[in-house]
Amino acid sequence: MDAPAEEGQTTMSEGHDIPFADLPAEEQLFRMRHSAAHVLAEAVLEMFPETKYAIGPPVDNGFYYDFELPRPLTPDDLVTLEARMRVTVERDLPITGEQIPKARAREIFHDQPYKLELIEGIEDETVGYFRHGEFQDLCRGGHTERTGQLGAFKLDRVAGAYWRGDEKNPMLQRVYGLLFPTALDLDTYIEARVEAEKRDHRRLGRELDLFHIDPIAPGSPFWHPKGALLYHGLVDYMRGLYEEYGYQEVITPQLFGVDLWKTSGHYQNFAEDMFLFESGDEEMGLKPMNCPGHCHYFAGGHHSYRELPLRLAEFTRLHRNERSGVLHGLTRVRSFAQDDAHIYCTSEQFAGEIISIFAMIERVYRELGLGEAEIRLGTRPAKFAGTEADWAEGERLLGETVTRAGKAFTVSPGEGAFYGPKLEFHFKDAIGRSWQLGTVQVDMAMPASFGLTYVGEDGQEHRPMMLHRAILGSLERFLGVYIEHTAGHFPLWLAPVQAVIVPIADRHVEYANSVRSQMRERGLRVEVDESKERMGAKIRKAQLQRVPYMLVIGDREQEAGAAAVRDRTGDDLGAMPVFQIIDRMVDERDNKDVQARG
Secondary structure, three states: OOOOOOOOOOOOOOOOOOOHHHOOHHHHHHHHHHHHHHHHHHHHHHHOOOOEEOOOOEEOOEEEEEEEOOOOOOHHHHHHHHHHHHHHHHHOOEOEEEEEEHHHHHHHOOOOHHHHHHHHOOOOOEEEEEEEOOEEEEOOOOOOOEHHHOOEEEEEEEEEEEHHHOOOOOEEEEEEEEEEOOHHHHHHHHHHHHHHHHHOHHHHHHHOOOEEOOOOOOOOOEEOHHHHHHHHHHHHHHHHHHHHHOOEEOOOOOEEEHHHHHHHOHHHHOHHHOOEEEEOOEEEEEOOOOHHHHHHHHHOOOOEHHHOOEEEEOOOEEEOOOOHHHOEOOOEOOEEEEEEEEEEEOHHHHHHHHHHHHHHHHHHHHHOOOOOOEEEEEOOOOOOOOOHHHHHHHHHHHHHHHHHOOOOOEEEOOOOEOOEOEEEEEEEOOOOOEEEEEEEEEOOOHHHHOOOOEEOOOOOEEOOEEEEEEEEEEHHHHHHHHHHHHOOOOOOOOOOOOEEEEEOOHHHHHHHHHHHHHHHHOOOOEEEOOOOOOHHHHHHHHHHOOOOEEEEEOHHHHHHOEEEEEEOOOOEEEEEEHHHHHHHHHHHHHOOOOOOOO
């Protein structure tokens, strides 16, 4: 093994001739996290000399490293490892690197099977080799100049991870660390994560009796009655907008022969994510998206320019073969529905359709309390359908139309769908996390592959333009995000239970039920708590269930035809006549008022 590099030796990483302090903040943070992964690996090797170490990249909130170890790590081990890392930071060792021949790398890492496998997978004749102190690693570079420049870090947790993500490979122990430029940044992130854990939609799904995920159906939620009310509330809301914005709803099959998927390009580009199976001598596929069915529908008729734009929407179930390791509550599932639609239009109608979609998105997000979205333009990916010229035209059209609508956007290179460029709408939730919701895509392939035509004013056949459009996206994923954004405090118009009536004593139950009947006649979702618990306990239970209003009824309220009203925060709004309470709630519901978050 070679002697340590001399202090001051330059590294092979790109941009290392620029002093670390002069690099952009984003690059500095990347290098801090990358270097911290090396310092972690050094600490693990010191603690367990027989360790086989694999890979250790930076990630969004810090870093991790994968290890094969003689025993499972404990929380106490993380404390010890973190202390060892801090010793290396205090020593402020230089981090140096160079390109070395693969043969030399094999000698250096002769007892490290994961490193040897990585070396064999590198096509070049040389590999990156980095050191600090006695620690050495394979690496492409991108580090701080010294170990004393790591910022504020904390070892976070240990998880299992298959080598290279393959379930056939050994299970390794992955040690995660958090790292930010300053201690204040780190503390702020940790506090935000604690808040995120309180808002975790899986936890709230159980507490609010909305849904659960069962191993009997991985990635396929069981929606409970309250959850179904919430789910269908969203669907009904979108359906109400469809009539206003000129959409027609269709229902297409869920199961198609693979000829459809070959025509659409999904068989060639998306098969790994589909459920495909043999039925007799025929290969079939469950639909992962609605667009091919809509194209087949369009192709089955004769269309005139007078019918365009034709806007087809659908809410039927979709299925994608997500790997079990990435399934996560509602936000990554195998069975879901989308609020998507496909618009067939002329080139002259294209810009107007995009602008109309923008107006619809802004309205939906406003009425759901999501705020303004950031727009990103995803361009041609490595694997795509159609020609490069078509893609360039589609990207130009989308970009120009966004600008014409008075919106700003950023470009996300290579993030388009395989069949066309797309606009993504990202919003930040109540604790600052960014989520992608809506999308608008120009299809550069399917109109031609399905042979779609319409008869123009000139009596000739023309190819329609095709837009894919989703505002909420997957309803399951949206609700996972929305539950966390609101912490379960849904606006009144969406809340599964909009009010709970709390009779103080048994003699008030009959009147409470008559109030419920009056409220239900106006379409309000109301329950009466007839349990034997004390009034305070009943109110607290309703608050924990995030019910927007609690109506307390005692002798005075019963005699006056009224109820004492409290909101979900516990604020006492005073006694009001029942008709006034109903009018207030109906007005709030119908105007889609967004309540303050709890």
